[in-house]
Amino acid sequence: MRHRTVAGGIPRRAFAAADEFSILADDLPATRDAGAADAEIDAMVDSAHRRMARALRRFRRPAVRAGITDSPLGRLLVAEGPRGLLAVAYLDTPGAAPAFDALRAGYDVTVDLAVAVRVRKEIDRLLAGDSAPIDAHPVDLSLVAGDFQRRALAHLRRVPPGAVVTYQGLAEAIGAPSGQRAIGNSMASNPLPVYVPCHRVIRSDGAIGNYGGGVERKLSLLRAEGFAIGSDQRLPPQAVWGHRRSHIFCRPGCAAVRRATRPRWMIFADAEHACGAGMRPCKLCGPG
Amino acid sequence: MESGGSFPFPPPFDEAVRRHERELMRYLMRATRDREDALDVFQEMWLRAYRAWPTLASAEGVRPWLYRIATNLCLNRSRDRMRRARVIAEDAPEFATDNSGVNGSNEGVIHLRAAIAALPRKQREAFVMRKFGGLEYEEIAEALACSPESARAGVYQALKKLRAAAGG
Structure with a gap:
């Protein structure tokens, strides 16, 4: 030859x-x-097809379906793989470019508007007070940056709507008590905002703090979930502290809150939300 | 409310395979004139294309880009073979003059081949794409990252040199 x-x-x-x-x-x-x-x-x-299929199998990128939707929270890029939702990105934020890059480099992306439509409908429901569709939506944490962020985000999936945790509390809960700032970064680069509820993390002093999608969106989400947050962007006075293990909730000033360790506490929008999460009021401070 | 039109993602790979595989196989068959060679280059070019797929911005330039990969692989392959052939020729001089059986009409063909090999890279690629791939000037221009006029000029220059070589 x-x-x-x-x-x-x-x-x-x-x-x-x-x-x-x-x-x-x-x-x-x-x-x-x-x-x-x-x-x-x-x-x-x-x-050639048979040979190619064999050769390609070794470095074939996973398939994802992606679309763009104009949701009530703004324009979103949405991508879903076989194991669940892979990426949600606010297109008007700096977080959008890394999301596009990660998807382009690591996945075979096909345009599928059905995924985008479904996400928009789930966000509509969330803003109307029903988070069940979002909670039930499987997520794929492949685009999470590392073990620290993975643990932080996995922990957040256990914080229900109508409740928040603090950056400090979350850091302690995943065994990194001095990792408050790292928690902030992990939330800012969350590849699945809304679905992994990084908006449910606030500052220990009661201010709602920052958000990767902008503070306005964090406010909309928290208000939709039951927090009566005013223009001061702080927790409302009716917010209560619930202890995860004892299932007792207290007023912020209660002696029990000050005694107990922070990782076990969640802050609920009000007594009603705490009761809804299976908690009962403290006998010392008698909240609600 | 939903859109996908201005999506900055490359087009689906499998769709591009389906759309272009037959014409590329035909091109490679024409370029290599050997079933096994064509199949080898065909596989290699799609693997390369798959690996570089994320760098594609849109479906627009896919076809010339694929032709470009195919053409480069053919050129690399013949360069490798010529290098190997040269080593063999140096080791065993009797193979070097294996043109004894070649008749008169084939001598012209060999002459032409050498003339094509001697063309500058851009002219050669443009010529091969035009004559063996049947690409339009716009497509060659895209594959070679030049203007269609420049692609046309490349083919024209190649033709001029080859005609001169064939005539002289």
């Missing part, structure tokens, strides 16, 4: 054919049906 291939990648026999097509006569492109017969090409493509 070797002696048949020649300079320019064109083997000797091609030049015999080239002469037939009078290759030098004009500058018209070669006729497209020249060469092998259709049936032979079909047979070759068929046999």
